[in-house]
Amino acid sequence: MDLLDRLSLDVPVGQAGMGGGLAGPQLAAAVAAAGGLGTLGLLPARELRDSIAEVRARAPGRAVAVNLLTPFLRRSQISVCIRERIDVAVVAFGGDRDLVEKLRAAGIFVFVMVGTAEQTRRAVSWRADGLIAQGCEAGGHLCGTTEALSFLPQALALADGRPVLLAGGIATADDTRAALATGASGAIAGTRFLLTHESQAHPEYQRRVLAADSTLRTTLFGLGWPAPHRVIPNAATRRWCDADGTAKMAPRIINARSAVLARLPGAASVARIQTPRLPLYSPVAPTVGMPATAVDRAACYAGQTALRMSSVTSAAEALRDLSPEGQ
Ligand SMILES: Cc1cc2nc3c(=O)[nH]c(=O)nc-3n(C[C@H](O)[C@H](O)[C@H](O)COP(=O)(O)O)c2cc1C
Structure with a gap:
């Protein structure tokens, strides 16, 4: 499968859907318009519906992706995703076969985020279309205890030919290239996109992440x-x-x-x-x-990549910095 074609991407890089309003339509649309996979974090159902419409309007012809943070997921949010015909869903921190089947039956490309071999086997048994292999250096909630590039070969071996994106430790074009060289179909970054003008992170939060010397x-x-x-x-x-x-x-x-x-x-x-x-x-x-x-x-x-970042930029610039063709 050509993932770039299937997901209407120019660059094999995605922005993690960060919940609590951090990754809203401004950020997801800016990433999508620049050719990456922009992803809405989970929002209340009505806001989610409006945000999907906003991403479509700001990034016509691009995929709309939504992060389904399952511990907080309600039926109304699933219905919005199906009714609004989103292109991509990322099922994270839980999920089940029914959810994956329901989304796939609606024509949605379903990624499941995994951090262990057991989670990977389960996601494959649910017939997820793709996997996101998350490493323990990632920011936000963690689903495993192995570093991303060490976990990736294990995830690929169990993926049964499905595309696997790598999350955790992605701060530069070299990181993306390392993920691709190890067999990933693309890379996902959270912290890098948290530090953009379009993210809804409080400016003092962004300043502290840039100043941090540990996580x-x-x-x-x-x-x-x-x-x-x-x-x-x-x-x-x-x-x-x-x-x-x-x-x-x-x-x-x-x-x-x-x-x-x-x-x-x-x-x-x-x-x-x-x-x-x-x-x-x-x-x-x-x-x-x-x-x-x-x-x-x-x-x-914030992920361990925070220690390697030096500025808040536009989302388009962040995407360019992560592009394997760049720098
Ligand atoms: C601020 C922040 C919020 C996050 N929120 C979510 C979330 O709502 N759902 C989710 O699946 N992952 C979430 N994540 C984790 C990301 O999916 C991804 O695995 C992680 O950002 C990758 O590591 P990085 O931050 O070092 O790039 C979040 C990460 C960050 C940094």
Whole structure:
């Protein structure tokens, strides 16, 4: 299969769909218009519908992709994707055969994000069209513990000929070329696109990511979704994590018992009452419109590539920087 043709791409590079409003229509459309795979992060159903329309209007003739963050996915959001005939769905952090079948039956190209051999076998048994192999150096939530380029050969061996995109550690054209040379059909970047003018990340969050000299794998921001995630350190992690990122006992207990919260409407509003003093930390990241102080009490997701990045650019420039033909 020629993936570039199938997904109407000029460049084998995609932007990760980052939830909580971080990757909205401005970012997805800018990436798509520049020839990459622009992906909307999961949004409430009505906003998702409008955002899909906006990407179509701003990037005519390009694929519209939506990230389906399954711990927070509702039936209404799946219906919007099907009704609006999106081109690509990325099923992440869960999913099942029914979901994949339903999307495929609607003509949607379905990627499943995987981080272990077991997850890969499962995604293949669901008959996913493609896989995204995520490495543990990635920003945001993590589905495995192996570095991207080490995991990729394993994912390829199990993929049964399906295209595999590599996520994690993609900051430059050389990184993309290394992914392609190892057998990936393309590369996906999150942190690089977080640091663009079109992302909805709070400017102070972007500034902190650029200034960071380390990242942490933690479970601290796990209210409602106690899965590991990679962030840069802030006041909350300094207060509630050990030096290696392990969350202390109090937040761990609270998070382990809070899974039901993810499904409650308004769970995101917990972010507004977060303080570095109280170990109640939801997965919501600081976006434009929040006070700058949110960066010290919310999850500032970023991958290890943060340590190699030096500026906030336009999304088109970021895509050019990652293009295997460039630099
Ligand atoms: C700020 C941020 C938010 C993210 N949100 C999501 C999300 O909502 N859904 C998802 O599947 N992956 C999410 N991810 C993970 C990405 O899919 C991808 O695996 C990761 O960004 C790749 O690593 P990189 O950030 O080093 O490029 C997020 C990553 C970041 C940095």
